[in-house]
Amino acid sequence: MAPISAVEHLRNPIVTAEQLMKLKASDDDQIASVRFAQFQLTSSAGILLRLTQDIIARAIVLLQRFLVSSRSEDRKGFGHKTYSAASIYLAAKTSPTPVSARSVINVYAYLTSKASLLKFVQPASDRGSTGPTEYYVSEGSYERERQQLFICESMILAGIGFDTQVALPYTLSLTYMQALGVSSSKLAQRVFEHLNAGLLSPQLLYLTHQPNALAVGAIYLAARESGVKLVEQNWWEVFDVDREDLGFLVLSYGSIANFATAEREKWKSKPLILD
Structure with a gap:
């Protein structure tokens, strides 16, 4: 029986050995933990935004493509949280179910607050009693974070060559x-x-x-x-x-x-x- 080959639209660009070596060369002792947490944060945000799993998966893959195609010094202007938020925002924008910048910012404010259920943000033993004040986003903070979100979105797009197509398994x-x-x-x-x-x-x-x-x-x-x-x-x-x-x-x-x-x-x- 002849092999059933994947057709062209079911294929993705594959990272090169040079890109992987370059990424590993810029790694420090904690970066594997940070990336694992960043991808988990992206997944959790997608769930709270009620996005489908294929959109969440696309967001994580787009973020990973950006990480291997960009230099660490070029990413230092913004935090890991903002790049995660931008990847979710971008993946949802190019899907049938886009989400607003305000929704994304509010969800990330909650996920990175003392009220967060994510263990890498807030251990259960330290969670205690928390209220909405812990993750309230003021208008000033919202405007600042919205601008950062849009800048990071454009950086991700430029870094991946504006190719947002992701084939999933x-x-x-x-x-x-x-x-x-x-x-x-x-x-x-x-x-x-x-x-x-x-x-x-x-x-x-x-x-x-x-x-x-x-x-x-x-x-x-x-x-x-x-x-x-x-x-x-x-x-x-x-x-x-x-x-x-x-x-x-x-x-x-x-x-x-x-x-x-x-x-x-x-x-x-x-x-x-x-x-």
Whole structure:
């Protein structure tokens, strides 16, 4: 059987080795924690803004593309929070469900306040009793943050070459499971959990692999975890994925939970500040 290749509109630009090396060269000891928190902040903001998962995923991927295509010194004028907010604002703007700048700013004010439920911002033991005054945005603050939001949005657009198209693996994974004759809702849920976790990976999986490979890796690991038997032989090759990429993705998906647990342990003693 000939491989089912991903068609052009289901492909993404892949990060180069030079870009990855350049990004790692600018890293400090805490940057992996900061990026993990930044991507989690972006996801949480999208949920509070009632955006769909594909919009949230696009926002995180656009933010990751900007990080690898820009220099660290060029990003120093604004905080990690503002770039996260700009990526959500941009992804929603180019979708059927745009959100206002005020909504984005209000949500981020809440998520980075003492009332936040995010553990890297405010440990549960320190949360205590908080009210709306903790995340109230005055008109002066709103105008200032709105201008920063628009500037960061333009910087992200320029950094990614104004290419906001992002192909995602969610629909592909369902198509592949149907082709494999698998109709388990529990398996599909576990596949989506791995795909969502992959967005937070410090290895930037959505920049290093195409959607078809991401989908196949998630299906393989979810099936192994769930005890679901798939077809015999190298079925992943039918979807244009080789064994090396599959092995890397399975290991990467499987390691994200341990990485997240380790990060949460760090946050208990020293919360992050995403200014």
